[in-house]
Amino acid sequence: MELNNKVAIVTGASGGIGREIVVQLAQRGVSIALAGRNRERLSNLQAELEPYGNKTIIVVGDLTKEEARQALVRQAEKILGPVELLINNAGGQQMALFQDMTEDSIDELFQTNLLAPIQLARLIIPTMVERRAGRLVNIGSAFGSLGFAGYTTYSASKFALKGFSEALRRELTGSGVGVTYIAPRGTKTALNSDALYNISKKLGFNFDAPEEVAEQIVKAIEEEKNELFIGFPEKLFARINGLFPGLVDSGTAKQTELIKEFLTKK
Ligand SMILES: NC(=O)c1ccc[n+]([C@@H]2O[C@H](COP(=O)([O-])OP(=O)(O)OC[C@H]3O[C@@H](n4cnc5c(N)ncnc54)[C@H](OP(=O)(O)O)[C@@H]3O)[C@@H](O)[C@H]2O)c1
Numbered sequence: 001m002e003l004n005n006k007v008a009i010v011t012g013a014s015g016g017i018g019r020e021i022v023v024q025l026a027q028r029g030v031s032i033a034l035a036g037r038n039r040e041r042l043s044n045l046q047a048e049l050e051p052y053g054n055k056t057i058i059v060v061g062d063l064t065k066e067e068a069r070q071a072l073v074r075q076a077e078k079i080l081g082p083v084e085l086l087i088n089n090a091g092g093q094q095m096a097l098f099q100d101m102t103e104d105s106i107d108e109l110f111q112t113n114l115l116a117p118i119q120l121a122r123l124i125i126p127t128m129v130e131r132r133a134g135r136l137v138n139i140g141s142a143f144g145s146l147g148f149a150g151y152t153t154y155s156a157s158k159f160a161l162k163g164f165s166e167a168l169r170r171e172l173t174g175s176g177v178g179v180t181y182i183a184p185r186g187t188k189t190a191l192n193s194d195a196l197y198n199i200s201k202k203l204g205f206n207f208d209a210p211e212e213v214a215e216q217i218v219k220a221i222e223e224e225k226n227e228l229f230i231g232f233p234e235k236l237f238a239r240i241n242g243l244f245p246g247l248v249d250s251g252t253a254k255q256t257e258l259i260k261e262f263l264t265k266k
Contacts, residue, residue, distance in 0.1 A: 016189025
């Protein structure tokens, strides 16, 4: 996909990975609607983009709410034009033992990580299909292919986002509209707690810089990739888990114990 002069919506633009995606799209001449809940962070980012000379707007809102999703699409289309790239990047995390989760926290996670991206796609895909052009990009996770202790609901939301991306991509074959599913491994952003970073070596978790992750995401969009799994050996584990989940049960037993101990002490 040639990015110059395209119109994009990037959700979670105020976050670690979102910010870097936005900067790299701006460098390629994309007009961008920056979506998030934090006006100040979005305004600061918009100011940083000024030297690139792109058209940008900020749209503040909680994307778990239908009105906020409608307003985002309406304003992007009205001010920037038909949206050719939707990057569903906003997401939340819930690292906790399943038994400690509440009804509300589970609902909120699925609203943010799964239902908001699907509903936003529903608002935009028909216009893309009509124009026979466009790409939907869903940011999943390595835990969307490998269920991990302490991440039960997060894993479930990302597995579902992966399934949605795959099914929609197949449904849209021949329509001129593409779907890209991206699975980053750990990335150094505020999504993870300092406490987790402190024990990450013990857990064997690897973390990439958000700039590097964004670079790979933007490259995957330019190359119109269907899927991208970031990081080795995580991408290999995802495949092994698909074929031999029992092997991964025993291979991750030590990490599972450490995570349970970590979450029990919290
Ligand atoms: N960091 C990792 O280790 C990692 C690994 C794999 C995948 N990912 C995925 O990468 C994506 C970006 O994560 P990140 O690490 O950049 O996290 P982050 O720094 O915490 O940023 C998350 C972004 O999502 C936005 N957001 C959350 N809930 C929202 C809502 N209800 N309405 C609107 N915006 C909302 C946040 O907006 P506010 O500023 O308003 O809070 C923020 O801009 C997520 O989908 C995450 O699951 C992250």
